[in-house]
Amino acid sequence: MFSWILALLLALFVWGLTSAWLWMVKRRKTETQHGLAALAGMRWREFSQIVRRAMSEQRGLHDLTGEDNSDRGTSSDFLMERDGQRWLLSCKHGRAYRIGAPAITELGAALRLTGAAGGILITEGLVERDGLAAAEKESIEVLDGRVLWQFLAPCVPEDMRTMVEGIARREAARQTGIAALGATAVGLLAGLGYMTAQVDENLSPHPPAPVAASTPAADARHPASAAEAPAPAAAPAMADASASTATASAAPQPTPAASAAVAAADDLQEDPDPETLLRYQQAVSRKLAATPGVISGIWLTRSTLSVERSGDDATVWPLICREVEHYPALRTVRVQLNPRPGTGEPVRWRQCRTF
Numbered sequence: 419m420f421s422w423i424l425a426l427l428l429a430l431f432v433w434g435l436t437s438a439w440l441w442m443v444k445r446r447k448t449e450t451q452h453g454l455a456a457l458a459g460m461r462w463r464e465f466s467q468i469v470r471r472a473m474s475e476q477r478g479l480h481d482l483t484g485e486d487n488s489d490r491g492t493s494s495d496f497l498m499e500r501d502g503q504r505w506l507l508s509c510k511h512g513r514a515y516r517i518g519a520p521a522i523t524e525l526g527a528a529l530r531l532t533g534a535a536g537g538i539l540i541t542e543g544l545v546e547r548d549g550l551a552a553a554e555k556e557s558i559e560v561l562d563g564r565v566l567w568q569f570l571a572p573c574v575p576e577d578m579r580t581m582v583e584g585i586a587r588r589e590a591a592r593q594t595g596i597a598a599l600g601a602t603a604v605g606l607l608a609g610l611g612y613m614t615a616q617v618d619e620n621l622s623p624h625p626p627a628p629v630a631a632s633t634p635a636a637d638a639r640h641p642a643s644a645a646e647a648p649a650p651a652a653a654p655a656m657a658d659a660s661a662s663t664a665t666a667s668a669a670p671q672p673t674p675a676a677s678a679a680v681a682a683a684d685d686l687q688e689d690p691d692p693e694t695l696l697r698y699q700q701a702v703s704r705k706l707a708a709t710p711g712v713i714s715g716i717w718l719t720r721s722t723l724s725v726e727r728s729g730d731d732a733t734v735w736p737l738i739c740r741e742v743e744h745y746p747a748l749r750t751v752r753v754q755l756n757p758r759p760g761t762g763e764p765v766r767w768r769q770c771r772t773f
Contacts, residue, residue, distance in 0.1 A: 429605030453567035515543025526556035
């Protein structure tokens with residue numbers, strides 16, 4: 419009994435420790451990863467508006483009067499002001515950026531040229547170690563992929579933030595279930611190991627005990643035991659009969675669920691209201707998150723789906739179209755296929771159907 423109590427306590431400890439790490443550390447990393455992917459999939463104009471709003475709310479910076487803030491491409495510098503002092507913001511829009519010391523030094527020269535009091539570098543990519551050292555010397559604040567999502571999250575559209583947080587929560591819940599199974603296995607192994615050690619200790623050599631005197635009594639009781647032996651054999655037969663009856667009665671039950679699924683499929687609308695369309699999009703995102711070869715699917719706009727993937731196009735594209743074409747209102751949406759992690763592939767735009 420003590421061995422199983424010890425196994426239970428060990429399993430709970432391992433599961434609790436792992437769950438705390440998954441929800442407090444891993445979930446935030448997952449949210450940051452998908453949040454950066456969502457930001458990188460935005461157009462420059464939308465991204466720059468979010469940056470300006472965040473700077474206004476969290477840094478007290480405002481656009482210069484008369485400053486032209488028109489679309490400047492995917493890499494742009496612009497001036498803002500606070501308390502009469504100018505600040506130079508440099509945005510490198512995209513996850514592929516790896517910024518080193520030369521780029522930081524160039525930004526420092528631009529600070530001195532414009533007479534700015536300080537500078538802020540913003541990118542979904544990463545600033546390398548030598549770039550961070552150079553930024554500290556040049557009095558430039560760095561907001562790269564490590565902290566950018568947490569900085570901009572309060573200013574992104576509500577539906578995008580909700581979707582990113584939902585993906586991170588579902589991933590953490592799935593991993594917590596896997597951790598529970600692993601902790602149970604660890605507890606069982608510990609309990610069995612303790613029991614094995616106790617058995618080995620009990621089986622160690624001891625002086626033989628006299629048993630001849632008890633042998634006749636045991637022989638006298640043997641017929642009664644033999645007579646009682648057939649009684650337990652009836653239990654499996656009864657259990658089998660009960661199981662057969664339960665199986666027979668449970669067999670017709672899937673029919674209502676199948677009918678409900680068919681009815682739900684018939685209720686899909688080709689021109690739904692915004693609330694129903696959002697429900698369709700969330701359903702597609704959940705299905706894609708569980709699809710092999712697909713990391714996540716995030717809706718950037720009403721008609722644009724951004725897909726993070728780990729498999730090649732030929733493998734994942736039919737699976738993506740299967741989920742999208744299930745909803746008549748989503749069959750002609752644009753699908754942004756982002757490059758696989760660690761590859762130099764370009765971003766691809768595709769449609770499952772054109773009409």
